[in-house]
Amino acid sequence: MTKDVIVLTPTMPDAKTIVAGLFAGGPDLEVRTLADGAVVQLCAPDGRTLVSVEVPFLVHTPGEAQRLLGPDVTAPDVPFWWTEARASTAVEEADRLAGSFAGRLATVLGGSVWPPQAAHTDVVPVAPDASGAAPPTTPPAVDALTDGTAVVIQDRPVIAMTSWLSDALREATANDRALTIVTPPRTTLTLPARFALHGHPNRWVVQLPGSGYYDGLSGAELHWQEQAFTPVRDADGSTRVAASFQPVPDTGERQLILNIRTTHEPDERLVLGGALESACRHLTGAPPAGWSTAEPVSLPWSTRQLTALARSRAPQPTWLVAVGPAGSPAVATTTVTRTTAGVEEDITLTLGYGPDEAVPLDAIEPLAQALAAEHGLTSMLTSLRAARRDVTVPPRFEAPPAPITFTLGPDAVRGIGLTHAARPPLDTAPVRLGAATAPCLHYPLGGDGSDASAWERLQQLMDHLKAA
Structure with a gap:
């Protein structure tokens, strides 16, 4: 699983500020780039990916931060810079490392961090991997990769068709894999993300509290089987519909x-x-x-x-x-x-x-x-x-x-x-x-x-x- 941390700043994070943020884990961590420099990754000495940072981009459109991060998010006046980091939860310290990276950028440049409770400026030491196993290689946005499925797990109020997600979909399609996004039930999709995931083999999987999964677009009850999320079927072969997939009340909207x-x-x-x-x-x-x-x-x-x-x-x-x-x-x-x-x-x-x-x-x-x-x-x-x-x-x-x-x-x-x-x-x-x-x-x-x-x-x- 990965966790996203986003920094919204009135000025562009320059190279010196980015480096200061990347030193949130101390001088022993390594830095590498992907996608012709569009993604910078902070890695442990043994090669494990800790945090992936996308190159900052300038947002000229009013209301985009509120549309995608929630109505209460604080953002600078447009145009502002959007810097997004994804922390791998395969390493316990990675989410705090991403929060420290974001907190350092916001401290130097002003602006805000989403989610706000993630921001801090502490140095986060990373413990060595006790297993000594070579880390698997996956695209930056993908949390789990099987022969037929690329799984992305996100905990955001709104799942949008970001460049991260576009790259994951493009790579999954090129390698004949289904893209599966797993979210909590409070999450919604933007329409571009819905259109991208509509229909087999791609899925939006909603994880219920405790256990249980269902398809967020069809309501089919799902379980993990043979390295993919597949429908749960009754004795007659029909697909079960999750009890949580209830009709939306008509509010007049x-x-x-x-x-x-x-x-x-x-x-x-x-x-x-x-x-x-x-x-x-x-x-x-x-x-x-x-x-x-x-x-x-x-x-x-x-x-x-x-x-x-x-x-x-x-x-x-x-x-x-x-x-x-x-x-x-x-x-x-x-x-x-x-x-x-x-x-x-x-x-x-x-x-x-x-x-x-x-x-x-x-x-x-x-x-x-x-x-x-x-x-x-x-x-x-x-x-x-x-x-x-x-x-x-x-x-x-x-x-x-x-x-x-x-x-x-x-x-x-x-x-x-x-x-x-x-x-x-x-x-x-x-x-x-x-x-x-x-x-x-x-x-x-x-x-x-x-x-x-x-x-x-x-x-x-x-x-x-x-x-x-």
């Missing part, structure tokens, strides 16, 4: 979800991110606050910089995460892919609303028209569900969203045929938006996010459109 796909000509003047910005402006009144390739979201919003990154990685796809403006809980993921059709953006934007906040459903139709006219809209599915305003995922049963509208972009309408696409087997005719010669079609599906029959209407629509 809602999530509005937009699945947007756009297609662009691969022109050198192409600028990406416009569809997401337009959606955010229509629904919150402001553009996204920031974007990044991992969480925390660290960069100020810039379609120009986003496009430059995607272009530098082409023809490989680019995955991005963005967050909404302050006061509007919103998270989006975007995958940019070069295909035979052009440059495609697959966007999932989720916005949270409290029980006293109106969901801006009247903004969906104008948004659809703007996306079709200006941003190469191929399709957009809008759905609504009862779920947390902070747009995180708890280890409880949540009702799936129900579709509200579906929009087909002008090129897709042309490919299907306007006459056929405009006559679906639905009670309500689609609304024609945009130019009369090349309209997009906006299909109301009814419902308020709780009408399960809206899925049947969507399926009827999809069958009709595919029949063309």
